[in-house]
Amino acid sequence: MFLYKLEIQGFKSFCDKTLLNFGDGITGVIGPNGCGKTNVSDAIRWVLGEQSAKQLRGDSMEDVIFNGCPTRKPLGMAEVHLTFKNDRGILPTEFSEVTISRRVFRSGMSEYFLNKTPCRLKDIKDLFFDTGMGSHAYSVIERQMVDNILSDNTNHRRFLFEEASGITKYKQRKTEALNKLDQTEGDLTRLNDIVFEIERELRSLARQVGKARRYQRLRDDVRDLDLALTADLITKLKEREAKAKEEWQEESVRREGVATELDTIEAQLNDQKLALLELERELTTAQGGLKDREEARVAAEHQVVLLRERATGLTRRAEEATDEAARMRERLIETQGREQEAQERLAEAREMRETAQGDSETNEASLNLLEQDLRATRAHAATHKQLSLDLFSTEAEKKGLCERYRERQIALGERRADAELRRNDQLERASFLERSLVEGTERRTQLEAEVESARAELAAGEDAITAANDRISAAEAALSQLKQQAAAADSRLRTLLELKKNFEGVSEGVKALLAAEASLPGMLGVVADVLEVPSEYLDALEASLGEASAFVLVENREAIEPALGRLRSLESGRATLVDLSALTASPRIDGPQHAGVLGRASDLVKCDERFRPLVDRLLGTVFVVESREVAAELAHLSMGGMRFVSLDGEVWERGRVRAGSGKSTGGLLHREMEIRDLSGKLADLSLAIEGATTEREQLDEARALAIETRDQARWMLDETKTALESQVRELSGVDRERGIALKDAEDRVKEMETHDIELEALARSLAEAEAELASFQSELDAVRAQLAEADIEVKAKEMARDEAAAKAQASREALLRYSREASEWETTWARAEQTVRELESAIKHREEEASQHSGRIAEIEAEVAGLSAGLTGLLESEGSQRERVLELQKVHIGLKEQVQAGEDAARQRRFEVTELGERLHMLELDRVQARADLDRTFERLRTEYEIDPEQWQPQPLPEGVDAETAPRQLEEARTKLRAIGPVNLLALEEYAKKKERFTFLTQQREDLHKAKAQLLEAIEKINVTASQMFSETFAKVHENFKDIFKTLFEGGDCELRMTGEDPMECEVEIVAKPRGKHLQSITLMSSGERSLTAIALLFAIYLVKPSPFCLLDEVDAPLDDANVDRFLNMLRRFGDRTQFVVITHNKKTMEAAGCIYGVTMQELGVSKLVSVNLDGVDVSHESRREAITAAIG
Template sequence: MRLTSLRLSGFKSFVDPTSLGLNRQLMGIVGPNGCGKSNVIDAVRWVLGESRASELRGENMHDVIFNGSGTRKPAGRASVELVFDNSAGRLGGPWAQYAELSVKRVLSRDGQSVYSINNQVVRRKDVHDLFLGTGLGPRAYAIIGQGMITRVIESKPEELRTFLEEAAGVSKYRERRRETEGRLSDARENLARVEDIRLEIEQRIGTLTEQAAVARTFQEKSLLRKERQALLLALRRHEALTTLSRHQGERNAVQTELEGLSARLTGAALEAEQARPALDSTASELQRAQAALFEVNTKIAGQEAEDRAQQQIRDRALQSQGVLALTLERLTQEREEVESLLLRAQEEGLAATAALAAQGERVEHARAALSPLEERAQSAAMSLSELRATLAAAEAESRSLLTRQEEAQQNQARLAQRLKEIETAISSLEVLSPDALSDARTQQERALTEHQEARSALDRLTSELAGAEASLVSAQSNDVHAQNQAGQARAQLQAQASLLHQMEAKGQQTEWLEARSVSHTQRLWTQLSVADGWQTAVGAALSERLSAVALSNLAEVLSFTSNPPSRVVFFEPPRGDTLAPSDSLATKVEGADVAAETARRWLASFRVIESLAQAIDRRGELGADELFVTREGHLIGRHALTLHGESDDDGSGLLAQRDAVRGLQIKVNEAEAEAEISRAALLRAEQALAAARTSLKQAQQSEERLRGQAHEAELFVVRLQERADRLASQSAELARAQSGLQAELAQNLGHLERLAAEARASAQAAQSFRDQIEASASESELASQALSAAREILSNTEREQQDLRLAERSAQEQCSRYEAQKVELARRQEESEERQAAAQAELQSALDALAQSALQSLLASRIEHEQGLLAARQAAEAASDVVRQLDERRLSIEREALPLRERLSQSDVAIAGAQATIDQLDQQLSEQEVDIVSVVAGWPNGLPPPDLPKANALSAEVSRLSRDIESLGSVNLTALDELEQAREREGFLKAQAADLFLAVETLEDAISKIDRESRALLQSTYDSVNDNLSRLFPTLFGGGDARLVLTGEEILDSGLQVMAQPPGKRNTSIHLLSGGEKTLTATALVFALFQLNPAPFCLLDEVDAPLDDTNTERLCGLIREMSAKTQFIFITHNKITMEMAEHLVGVTMQEQGVSRLVAVDLEAAHAFGQEAA
C-alpha cells in the first residue's frame, strides 16, 4: 500500500487546485520559510480526521480555509484528497476489493464537514476505522510534525502506550472492546428496565385479574338477562296473538248485526230525501230575499262612506290652509335672519382683509431678523470643523502607539508558544457545559414528572372508561324505553286512524263515489276546522251535509245520478260573502277556504246558546228558519226540540275522531323525536366509550414510553456525573502545568506596560481636544438653537398669515352661501302661496259634493226588501218542519245502530292495539337481534309449556338481573383482553430478560477474549519493539543502550517510559539528554515501531533540524534502509537530507499568501546531466 497523490484546493495557502504526485519512496519537500511547506503535513493530518484546531496551527477549524490575500478573495471551502494504491489489499474490511482508494474531506464556511471514500459519503469514524492497525491516523506515529519528536519523548506513559498499541495493531481491538463495553452497559440497562417493566406488569396483572372477574360476571349476567328478555317478549307476543284472535271473532259478529240495521236506515233516508226539494225551493227564495236586502244595505253603506270621504276632504283642505299660512310666516322670518347673517359675514371679510395686510408686514420683519443668526451659526460650524481636524491628528498618533503596542503583544505571543502547547492539551479535553449536569438533572426531574402525570392520566382515563360504560348502559335503557313509548304511540295512532277510516267508509257511499272518480278528500269534514268544544254542535247541525262532496260545478252530478246507495250531498264553491249574526254557529268555523265558507253559509241560521234551559226560554226570538244549538248538539226551534244522544251517528264523531287522530299524530311525532334523541344519546355514549378506550390505550403506550425515558434520563445523569469528575481531574493536572508557564510570561509584561502608559498619555491629549470640541459644539449648538428659534418665529408668523387668508376666504364663502339661501327662501315662499290657492279650490269642491247626496231614497228601498224577506222566511220554516220530522225518524234508526258501531269501533281499537303490541314486540325482538323462531322452537304446538314461568316472574327476574348488573358498578369491559395482553407481554418480557442475560454473558466472554488476545499481542509487540530499539539506537548513536519500561504490572493498563543512555553516559532520565539526543532517541523509537508494523507512509517535518551533519547522515542512512517497506515524505532545509531524496518538490510563494509547487525528479535530472556531459 502506497500514497500515490495528494490533491489540495482552498486549504490554507493552497488556494488553487494543486496535485502533488507521490510516485517515489523518498519524496523531499523544500522551500523558504513561510512558503507553506508544513501545510502539506497539516493537510494529510486534517483529511485523516484531525479535529483539534491547535494541531493544525489554528484557532478554529475554519482557519484551514483560505482567508484571502491582497489580490484574492477568501475561498468558500477547503478540500483535501489522498489517493492510495491498495493493489496488495492491505486495507481490509469492505474496501479491500478496491485496488485504488480515495479519501477526501471537504469543509465549507457554513460549518459542514463531509468525508468520502471513493466518492461515497461516510462518517469520520469510518475513515478512522479504515486505517486502524496501519499506523495511520491524525495522532499516529506515522505523521511527525514540528515539535512532535520532543512531545514523543516527553509524553506521559499513558500517551506513549498509544504508539505501542498502534504498532501492535490492537487499537482496533481496543475500539471493539469499547464498543462491546458500551453494548454490555446498554444490555445491563435494558435488563434493569425490562425487570422494572415486568414488576409493573405483575402489579397490573393483579389489578386486571380482579377487574376481569367483575367483567366476566357482567357478561354472564348480561347474557342471561338477554335470554330472559327474549323469552319474556316471546311470551307477551303469544298473549297478544291470542287477544287479537278473540277480538277479531267478536268484530265479525257485530258486523253481521249492523248490516241489518243499515238496510232499514237506507229506506228512511230515501223518504227524507224526497221531501227535501220543497225545502230547498223555499230556502232559495229566502236566500234571494236576503241577497236583495244585502245589496240595498251595501248601497246605503257605500253612500254613507262617500259622504264621509267628502267631509274628510273638506276638513283636510281647511287644515292645509292653516299649515300653509304658518309656513309663509316661518319663511318670512328665515329670510330676514339670512339677510342679517349676510351683512355680518360681509363685515367679517373686510376685517380679515385688513388684518392680513398687517400680518404681511410682520412676516417681512421676521425674515430680515433671520439672516444675522444664519451667519453666526455658520461661523460656529467652521470653528468646530477645525478642532475636529486637530483631534484627528492626535488620534492618528494614538493609533501609532497602539500599533507599537500590538507589535509588542505579538512578541509576547511568540514567548507564549510553550504555553500554547499546554493550552492545546487543555483545549483537547472534552468541554462539558457547566449547566450540562444541571440540565440533565432537570431533564430527569421533568421525565419523572411527565411519567407521574402520565400515570395519573392513565388512572383518570380508566375511571372515565368505567363512567363511559355506565353511561352506555344507561343510554341503552333510555333508548329501549323511548322506543317502547314511540311504538305504543304509533299503535294508538294506527288504531284510531283505522277507526277513522272505518267510520268514513261505512255504508256504500265511499265505494259509489270512488267508482265515479270522486276522492274522499273532497268531503267537507276532511277540510273543516271547528273551534274546540263545538264539534258535536256542528255535527248535529250539518248532519249528512258534514260528508258533502265538493264539486267545481253542480252540473257535474248529472253524469252519475244513477243508483246512489243513500243520500249524498254535493256543493259548489259559494259566491259572495255570508252574512251571519255574531251568535251564529257559523262563527265557530275557522279558516277562509271553500269548505269553511260553505259550512258558514249552511250554519248561518243556527244560533249558539250555552244551555238547553236558556234556549227554551228564548225560542221566541228565533226566526222561521232559525234554530238554537247547544255544545251538546241539542237543536231547539220555535215549536220543536231535538235532543242529541251519545249514540247519534250524525257525523260529529268524524270530527272528534279526526281531531283525535291529529292529536295522536302530534304525540307520535313527539315520541319519535324523543326516540331519535335517545338513539343519538346512545350513539354518543358508544362513541364516547370507543374514544375512552382509544385514549386509555394511547395513555398506556405513553406511560410505558415515559417510564423508559425517565429510566434513561437517570442513567444519563449517572454517566454525565462520572464524565464530569474525570474531566475535572484532567483539567486540574493541566492547570498546574499552565500556571508554571504563566509565571514565566509575567516577566515579559514590563515593556507592554510602558507602551500602555504612552498610549494613555496620547489618549489624554486626544481627550483634551475632545473637550475643546465639546465646548465649540456647545457654542455651535447655541447658535443653532437661536437660528431654530428665529425660524420658528418666522414659521409661526407665516402660519398666522395663512390662517388670516383662510378666514378671509371663509367670510367670502359665507357671503355667497347666504346669498343663495336668500334666493331659495324667496322661491319657497312663492310655492307656498300657490299651494294655499289650490287648497281653497279643493275645499269649495268638497262643499258642493255634500249638497248632492242620495242617501234618503236608499233607506226607503231597504224597508220594502225587509218585508219581502219576512214572508220568504215563514215559507221556509213550514218546509223545514216537514223535513225535520223525516230526519228524526232516520235518526231514531241510527241511534239503534250506534251501540253496535261503538262495539265495532271498540273491537277495531282492540284489534289495532293488539296488532300494534305485536309490531312493537317484533321491533324489540329485531333490535335485540332475537330469532323468535328459535325461541319458540321447543314449545309444543306453538303453545308455551306448562312449566314455563309467567310473564310477571320473567319480568321480575329481568329486573333483578338489571339490579345485579348495576350493583357491579363501573365495569372495565376491556379487562379480559387487557389481562390476556398483559400476560402475553409478561411472557415476552421474561423471554427478553433471558435473552438479555445470555447477551450479557456473551459480551463478558467477548471482553475477556479481547483482553487475552490484546494482552498477548501487546506483550509480543513490546518485546519486539524493545529488540528493534536496542538495535537501532546504537546505529544512530554509534553505541549506547535504550529500552522501553512498563510502569505497571498489567500491560493493558500500564504506561511506558523510554530509558536511553547514549555512549559514555549513565543518565537516569531521558529529560537529561540534549535536544539532538532526544531527537535521535525519538527517531529510533519511531523507526522501531515502523519495523514492527510499517505504516504505508511516513511524514517527517524538519525532524533533522536539531542534528549535526554526522547525525543527519546516520538518520538518512536509516531512512534509506527503511524506505524499502515504507514511503517517506520529508520536509527539510538540510542539504544532506535533500541529497537523499529521489524526487524533490519545491514550494514557492511568488504571489503573497498563495503557495505553488515545483517538482524535480532527481534521477531524471542526473540522467539528463550525464547525457549533456
C-alpha cells in the same frame, strides 16, 4: 503498498489543482517559510479523517478552504484526493488501487469518497484500522507530535503502541460492547419495572374477567328468551294487520260503485265547464283585439311626434357642420404658412452640418498621432514600474519574514501567558472540583431516598386508577340502560304525536275542522283532549265514550256556523260539534249499591270545571265495575237508563251489550293518556340521564386526576432515577476531571519552559532578518527615482493628448447639434404637410355631412304625412271591436248559471263517497296501528340487538322452556343480570392484550439477560486477546528501541516501562540516558536529543509493524549535521519497507531525497509546486545542490 499520488484543490493556499506523485524511497518537500509546504502535511492528515480544526492550525473547518488573495477571489470548496497502491493487500479491500477523497464546503457540509463512491468517515477509519496509517497514527509525524510522544502525558505514546500491536479495533469493539452493556442494563431496569406493573394489572383484571364472563352468559340467556317472545308477538301483529287490510278491500269495492255515479255526473259537468271555458277564451280574444287596436292607434300618434322631433335635430346638426367647415378653412391657411417656414429653416441647418463634419475629421486625425506617442512613453515607464514592483515584492517578503518572526514572538508570548493562566485555572478548578465531590456525594444520598418515595407514590396511584375504572364501568352500564329506556319512550311518543298531528283516528270531517282550528274562532279541540283518566280505568272509559271521544268542542253557538261552513266548502265529511255554552248540569241518578261497583265514570275523570257539564252528560249514567259478571248482573237488574262497563271495556245495559276481544289501545283517549304518560316519563328519564352523565363526568375527572397523579409519580420516579444515575456519573466525572486538572497544571509548567527556549531563538532570527532588510532598501530607492522621472514625462504627454481630445470632442458635439437641428426641422415640415392634408379631408367630410342631413329632413316630412292619413282608419276599427265584446259577455253569464246547478248535484254524491271513506279510514287506522306496533318491535330489534328484521330467522324457545313460563323466566334472568352490578366488558379484551404483552416482555427480559451474558463474555475475550497482543508488541518494541537508541546516540542506555498491572489501561514511560549523561527525566533533554529519541521509538515500532508510508514534517529541524547523517542513515535503512515523505529545510536531507517538490509563492497567497527527480542526477553533493536550486528558483 505505497503512497501513489496526492491531488489538492482549494485547500488552504493551494488554490489551483495541484498533483504530487510519490515514488519509492525518500520524497522531499522544500520551500521558504510561509510558502505553504506544511499545508501538504495538513492535506494528508485532513483527507485521512482529521476532525480537529486546531490540529490543522485553524479555528473551524471553513479555514481550510482557500480564502482569497489580492489577485483571486475566495473559493467555495476544498477537496483532497489521496491514492494508494494496494498491491500487497494491506488494506482490507479487493482493489489494487485505492483513492480516498474528502470535500468541505463553506456551508459546513462535508463529503467523503472511497474510489469515487460516497461513504462515511467511519468507513475510511475502519479501512486504516491497525495499518499504522491514519490522521493520528505513526504514519504522520510532526514536531508537535515529537513533543507529545516525549511529554508526561503518556496517551500519545500509548496510542502508538496500540496501533503497532493491532489492538485498536479490539478497543473499539470493547467500547462498543461496554456501551451496549450499559444500554442493556438500562433496558433491563426499565423492563423489570414494566413487567412488575403489568403483573399487578393482570391480577386486578383477572377478577374483572370472571365477573364479565358471568354477565355475558346471563345476557345471552336474556337475549334468547326475549327474541323468542318477540317472534311470537310479531306473528300476532302481522295477522292483525292482514285482517284489517282484507276488510278495507271489501269496503273499498262499495266505495268504488258510488264513486262511478259521481264520475258520470262530473263528466257532464266537465262538458259544461269546457263550453264555458271556450266562451271565456273567445271573450278574452275579443277583448285582446280591442286592446291591440287601441295600442296601434296610440303607437301611430307617438310615431308622428318622434319623427317631428328628429327632423328638428337634423336641422340643428346640419347648421353645426357648416360652421365647423368654415373654422377648418381658417386653420388650413395658418398651417400652410408654417410649412413654408419649415422648408427654409431645414436648408440652413443642412449647410451648417456639412461644415461641422469637416472640422471633426481634422481634429480626430491629430488626436490619433498624440495617442501613439503617449503609448510609447507609457511602455517605457511600465518597464521601470515592473522592476520597482519586483524589488518591492522582494522587500515585502523580507518585511513579511520579519513580521512573521514578530508575530511568532507575540504568539509564543501569548501562549506562555495562556499556559500560565491555564495552570492557575486548573489549580483553582481542582480545588473547586474537590468541593463539588463532597456536595455531590450528599446529593446522591438524598436522591436515593427520593427514588424510594416516588416508587411508593406510583403504587398508590395505580390502585386509585383501578378503583376509578370499576366505578366508571358501573356508571356506564346504568347510563346505557337509561338511554335505552329513553330511546324506546321517545320512539313511541314520536309515533303517537305523528298520529295526533295527522289527526288519525277521527273522521275526515273532524280532520278538516282540526286542521283549520287556528282560523276558526271558539274551537277547543275534541273531547279526548280535555279529559284526564287514571290508567286503570282507561279501557273502561274508552269503551264508554265510544265515538263521543272525537266530538268537536266549541265555546258557543257563534262558533258553530263558521265550522259548518268550512265543512260544506271542503266537502270533507261529517263531524259532531258540541256547544259548551248550551250544556247545563245534568241531574244525578243514584247508582246501584253493589260491592263490585268501583264508581261513577264521571267522578273518575279529571277535567277543567268548564268541561264538567259535558263529562256529566256523557258519563253521568255510566258506572265502572270490577268484572263482566258484575256488569251483566247489574244490567239485568236495572230499570234502564244506566250503563255498566267492566275494566276490560265491555259495556252492558239492559237488553244490550257491546264487547270485543282483547284490550283496545288505538282510541283517542288511550292515545292522549299515553302521550301524557310518555312525556312525563321522558322528562324523568332526561333528568336521570343528566344526573348519570354528570356522575360519569365526575368519575372521568376523578380517574383523570388519578392518572395525572400516577403519571406525575411515574415521571418523578423516572426523573429521580435519571438524576441519580446522572449524579453517579457526574461524581465519577468530577473525580476524573480533578485528576485531569492537576495533571494539566503540571503540563502547563513544562509548556512554559519550552516557550521560553523558543522565544530566545526567535529573537536571534529576527535580528538577522532586519539587517538583511536594511541593506536591500537602498537599491529599491534608486529604482523608485527613475520611475518618478518617467511618470513626469507621461503626465506631460497626457496633457497634450487631453487638449487634442477636447477639440475633437467639441467638433463631435457641434456636428451632433447641427445634425439634430436638421432632423427636427425635417420632422416639423413633415408634420405641417400632414396637417394640411388632414384639414382638407375634414372640410370635405363636414360639407358632405350637412348635405346628407338636408335630404333626411325631407324624407321625414313625407313619412309624417302618411302616418296622419292612417290614424283615421284605426279609429273606425276600434269602435266595431268594442260592440263585439259586449255581446259575448251576455252569453257568458247564462252558461255560468248552468254549471252551478251541475255542481250541486255532484256535491250530494261526493258526500256519500266521503262517508264510505271514513269507514275505510278507520280500517286503515287499525292497520297502521298494527304496523306501528310492528315497526316499534323491529326498531327494538335493531337498537337492542342490532338485528335486521328483514333477514332475521327467529329461533324457537330454548329447550325446557314453554310459552307460558317464558315471560317469568325472562324477568328472573333480567333480575339476576341487574344483580351482578357494574361490569367492565373491556376487561376481557384488555386482559388478553395485557397477557400477550406480559408474555412478550418476559421473553424480551430473558433475551436481554442472555445478551448481557454474551457481552460480558465478549469483553473478557477482548481483554485477554488485546492484553496478550499489547504485551508481546511492547516487548519487541522495547528491544528494538534499545538497539536503535544506541545506534543513534552511539551508546547510552534507554528503557520502556509499563506502569500498572492491566496492559489495556497502563501508561508507557520512557527512560533515556544519552552517553555521558545521567538525566532524571526526558524533559531535560535538548531538542535534538528529544527528536532522536522520538525517531528511535518510531523506528523501533517500524521494525515490529512497519507503516507503508511515513510523513515527517520538519522532524530534522533541531538536529545538527552529525545527527542528521545518523537520521538519514535510518531512513535509508527502512527505505525498502517504508516510503518516506520529508518536509524539511535541511540541505543534507534535501540531497538524500530521490524526488523533490519545491513549494513557492510567486503569486502572493497562492502556493505553486515545482518538482525535480534526483534519481538520475550525479550523486555528488554539488550536482544535487545545483538541481535543487534550479527547482526552487
